[in-house]
Amino acid sequence: MNDxxxxxxxxxxxxxxxxxxxxxxxxxxxQREGMSVETAGDGQxxxxxxxxxxxxxxxxxxxxxxxxxxxxxxxxKGDESTALIPIVLVTALxxxxxxxxxxxxxxxxxLSKPVKREELIARVKTxxxxxxxxxELESRRLAAEVQRKEAIRKAFSRYISPRLADxxxxxxxxxxxxxxxxxxxxxxxxxxADLRGFTRLTEQNEVGAVVGMLNEYFxxxxxxxxxxxxxxxxxxxxxxxxxxxxxxPQPDAAERxxxxxxxxxxxxxxxxxxxxxxHGLAVGVGIGICTGEAIIGNVGSTHYANYTIIGNxxxxxxxxxxxxxxxxxxxxxxxxxxxxxxxxxxxxxGRGDVTxxxxxxxxxxxxxxxxxxxxx
Amino acid sequence: MTDHQxxxxxxxxxxxxxxxxxxxxxxxxxxxxxxxxxxxxEQLRQLGHRMKxxxxxxxxxxxxxxxxxxxxxxxxxxxxxxxxxxxEYANYLSKVQVVYE
Numbered sequence: 001m002n003d004x005x006x007x008x009x010x011x012x013x014x015x016x017x018x019x020x021x022x023x024x025x026x027x028x029x030x031q032r033e034g035m036s037v038e039t040a041g042d043g044q045x046x047x048x049x050x051x052x053x054x055x056x057x058x059x060x061x062x063x064x065x066x067x068x069x070x071x072x073x074x075x076x077k078g079d080e081s082t083a084l085i086p087i088v089l090v091t092a093l094x095x096x097x098x099x100x101x102x103x104x105x106x107x108x109x110x111l112s113k114p115v116k117r118e119e120l121i122a123r124v125k126t127x128x129x130x131x132x133x134x135x136e137l138e139s140r141r142l143a144a145e146v147q148r149k150e151a152i153r154k155a156f157s158r159y160i161s162p163r164l165a166d167x168x169x170x171x172x173x174x175x176x177x178x179x180x181x182x183x184x185x186x187x188x189x190x191x192x193a194d195l196r197g198f199t200r201l202t203e204q205n206e207v208g209a210v211v212g213m214l215n216e217y218f219x220x221x222x223x224x225x226x227x228x229x230x231x232x233x234x235x236x237x238x239x240x241x242x243x244x245x246x247x248x249p250q251p252d253a254a255e256r257x258x259x260x261x262x263x264x265x266x267x268x269x270x271x272x273x274x275x276x277x278x279h280g281l282a283v284g285v286g287i288g289i290c291t292g293e294a295i296i297g298n299v300g301s302t303h304y305a306n307y308t309i310i311g312n313x314x315x316x317x318x319x320x321x322x323x324x325x326x327x328x329x330x331x332x333x334x335x336x337x338x339x340x341x342x343x344x345x346x347x348x349x350g351r352g353d354v355t356x357x358x359x360x361x362x363x364x365x366x367x368x369x370x371x372x373x374x375x376x
Numbered sequence: 377m378t379d380h381q382x383x384x385x386x387x388x389x390x391x392x393x394x395x396x397x398x399x400x401x402x403x404x405x406x407x408x409x410x411x412x413x414x415x416x417x418e419q420l421r422q423l424g425h426r427m428k429x430x431x432x433x434x435x436x437x438x439x440x441x442x443x444x445x446x447x448x449x450x451x452x453x454x455x456x457x458x459x460x461x462x463x464e465y466a467n468y469l470s471k472v473q474v475v476y477e
Contacts, residue, residue, distance in 0.1 A: 021400055021430045024393050032389060063425055092429035113429030114440050117387075 011128060012036045012053075016046040016072065017061035017090065022113075026059055026090070029117050030124065043067025047075060050082055057127055059111070062091040062098070070105045077106030084134065086127045090115065162226070168247070183297025188246045189253040189335065190290055190314045191230065192321035193221055193264055194239035197283035204279065213275065214238065220271055221285070224263035228256040233308045239321070243309050246296050254291060254338035261287045261329045265370040269327075284326020284371065290316040291334050319356040320365065327371025333364035343368055380438035380468055388476045390434060397434055401469055408446070408462045412455065420458055421450035427465075438468050 013035050015026045020041070027037040038055065040046040044067050046060070058076070062069035069089055076082040089102045092113035102110060109123055149169035156165040195201070195217055202210050218235060225232055225242045229250065234241035242260060244253035268285045275281050294311030313332075320330035330351075331339070340348075347369045353362035386394060404423060411419040427443025442465045449457040 019426050019430055021393070021397050022433065024396070025390070025430070025433050028389065028393065063422070092425055114432030114437075115429075 012055040013057045014038050014049055014055040015059045016040045018042055018064045029120055033121060043072040046072050050076060054082060054085060056131060058085060058087045059090050060087055062089055062093060070101055073105040073107050086131055088123060183295055185293055185295055186246060188294050188309060189244040189257045190317040191242040191257045191260060192239060192317040193285055193287045194321055195283055196286050196326035197281055198238040201281055216271055220267045221264050224260050224267055227263060228260045230260050254335050257289050258339040258342060262370050265327050269371055286321055286324035286326055287329040288317040288320025288324055289335050290332040316356060329368045329370045331366050336366040382471050383473045383475060384435055385475045385477055386435045391476050394474060405466050412459060417450045417453050421447050424450055
């Protein structure tokens with residue numbers, strides 16, 4: 001079989017007619033053109049065949065006992081999965097009303113009985129070209145969509161976890177860019193982490209070495225945040241702000257934040273040990289976590305803007321982080337209530353109601369020792 | 377009665393289908409007579425409609441012509457007219473010669 005014949009054999013036509021002589025005639029004509037033909041003797045069988053193995057084209061008789069060609073056509077065109085299959089109504093009905101009924105049922109073309117073979121082949125070939133063009137355009141559209149999503153995923157994957165980037169790429173097709181929306185108030189969990197001993201680190205090391213060490217430190221923290229689908233909203237100096245339940249809902253946001261904190265401390269411990277051995281520096285990660293209502297959105301000017309989170313839980317998480325010792329995680333009361341089932345009691349210390357700097361009302365604070373080493 | 381061409385030229389590639397085609401036409405004559413006997417005009421209309429569609433697709437214009445007249449006659453319950461058509465059809469089938477090219 002040459003390439004042309006092989007390509008045409010792949011084009012499958014379903015011939016539906018209750019007259020076996022008509023079926024035989026149409027099938028022979030199409031097979032002579034190298035097409036693959038299946039047949040059905042009534043409307044119901046045709047519907048079954050299309051559902052189990054959708055053809056590329058249907059030649060459909062109109063006047064059949066039981067389910068008529070009009071009904072078959074209407075059903076197939078009304079079903080999203082079969083609507084694009086071209087249907088040619090083959091009919092000996094000559095009146096305008098029948099043609100109108102066919103058009104209303106969604107038929108793509110008509111072929112009059114008695115069938116002239118030249119007309120049959122010409123119509124089938126035309127529909128085939130249209131079908132192939134439509135398929136080609138559809139595959140190009142899908143390829144462009146995949147490319148666009150990949151570009152979005154790559155752009156965002158520096159700021160958020162690859163899984164979240166995938167979700168944003170998907171959502172971009174359905175609901176627009178989630179980062180372009182107006183600022184809104186939402187419930188979230190904020191996690192602030194920073195490096196205890198950072199000041200001494202900068203004083204005792206060359207700029208190049210400090211940058212290298214910070215990169216190592218941020219790489220560890222970022223990986224931990226991404227592992228639990230946190231979104232990084234800010235990275236400044238040695239501190240990192242991670243949000244949960246934003247921009248997509250995470251019903252277990254507090255648990256994710258806690259696991260991220262544990263992961264950050266655990267992952268940084270060997271790094272800290274290596275720095276201590278190399279530079280004689282005692283460093284560690286201190287973390288604050290708080291939950292509540294905050295504002296999420298783009299903040300800044302037309303020239304420079306940050307997609308960020310602002311509000312009470314963010315401020316409290318920052319204050320708690322400042323109070324946390326190396327290897328320690330300080331959490332507010334509502335976060336503690338959500339994660340207490342995950343905490344080993346011997347590692348938790350209630351600090352009572354604490355009035356944080358800049359806050360009028362005291363809030364309950366709990367300290368959890370996350371690292372294997374004693375808090376510095 | 378219409379004078380029909382009794383020698384019909386049919387495309388060679390249809391040759392394998394022609395014997396079955398004629399068997400089905402003979403069964404059609406029987407069906408037409410049975411429907412006439414019971415006055416089943418709806419069936420006569422369907423049979424005529426089918427003859428009209430299939431006849432000239434194979435190159436037999438006379439079959440399509442007779443089929444159309446049977447279909448039209450059935451719509452107005454013209455029993456005598458249809459009876460004449462059936463006779464004409466049977467006569468045609470007994471005499472028609474096929475030449476392949």
